[in-house]
Amino acid sequence: MYNIRRMLSPLPFSFYERNTVDVARALLGMRLVRWYQQTRLSGIIIEAEAYRGEEDLACHARSGYTRRTRVMYGPPGRAYVYFTYGMHWMLNVVTEREGFPAAVLIRAVQVVEGQSVVAERRAGAPPHHWADGPAKLCQAFAIDGSLNSADLTTPESGLWIEPGTPFADSEILSGPRVGINRVPEPWRSIPWRFRVDAHRGASI
DNA sequence: AGCACGATTAACT
DNA sequence: GTTAATCGTGCTC
Numbered sequence: 256m257y258n259i260r261r262m263l264s265p266l267p268f269s270f271y272e273r274n275t276v277d278v279a280r281a282l283l284g285m286r287l288v289r290w291y292q293q294t295r296l297s298g299i300i301i302e303a304e305a306y307r308g309e310e311d312l313a314c315h316a317r318s319g320y321t322r323r324t325r326v327m328y329g330p331p332g333r334a335y336v337y338f339t340y341g342m343h344w345m346l347n348v349v350t351e352r353e354g355f356p357a358a359v360l361i362r363a364v365q366v367v368e369g370q371s372v373v374a375e376r377r378a379g380a381p382p383h384h385w386a387d388g389p390a391k392l393c394q395a396f397a398i399d400g401s402l403n404s405a406d407l408t409t410p411e412s413g414l415w416i417e418p419g420t421p422f423a424d425s426e427i428l429s430g431p432r433v434g435i436n437r438v439p440e441p442w443r444s445i446p447w448r449f450r451v452d453a454h455r456g457a458s459i
Numbered sequence: 460a461g462c463a464c465g466a467t468t469a470a471c472t
Numbered sequence: 473g474t475t476a477a478t479c480g481t482g483c484t485c
Contacts, residue, residue, distance in 0.1 A: 314466090337481095
């Protein structure tokens with residue numbers, strides 16, 4: 256049975272209510288946790304991207320307030336989960352003050368709890384490919400549209416983020432966001448993607 | 460109502 | 473390196 260004493264308090268509302276780029280960087284090393292079928296699934300966040308405001312032409316909020324983007328206009332610390340390519344779910348964390356649409360896309364985690372469940376959900380994939388992409392991580396942790404707008408600051412939602420061990424700046428790479436090649440400059444190249452550098456001694 | 464495309468992935472050549 | 477899979481969304485007619 257899961258030992259409740261191992262559970263840390265989720266990151267607070269104030270962690271998310273600030274500049275989205277800072278949140279994306281700060282999320283590296285934090286622990287994404289999913290409570291699924293009486294089992295704790297978790298992973299250390301190792302890659303994330305910032306999407307910030309209506310002026311950011313790579314952000315879904317470029318279209319303004321719609322049924323799809325409404326969660327991004329709401330309070331920070333919530334999940335923005337959307338469906339794309341007809342088959343994939345993506346997990347984002349809403350940031351900034353309520354009313355300002357922005358979020359951080361969680362792109363990759365290193366699975367550290369619930370490996371047997373994840374191995375089954377990611378059948379056929381080796382461990383290093385369990386959650387090394389935004390859609391793969393959602394499949395691994397059973398994240399779908401039912402978690403859209405879930406409150407990540409409480410375990411009651413079944414999905415939350417706990418404090419972890421932050422990475423040093425020397426272990427982090429930044430660069431342009433991926434998969435947005437049709438987006439105009441400067442948004443296409445702005446370095447709002449952050450990831451752990453596997454070649455700088457980080458234990459991933 | 461119809462259309463083009465997508466914050467991707469796996470399976471190809 | 474290329475491409476199919478597959479459907480919700482936002483835009484145009």
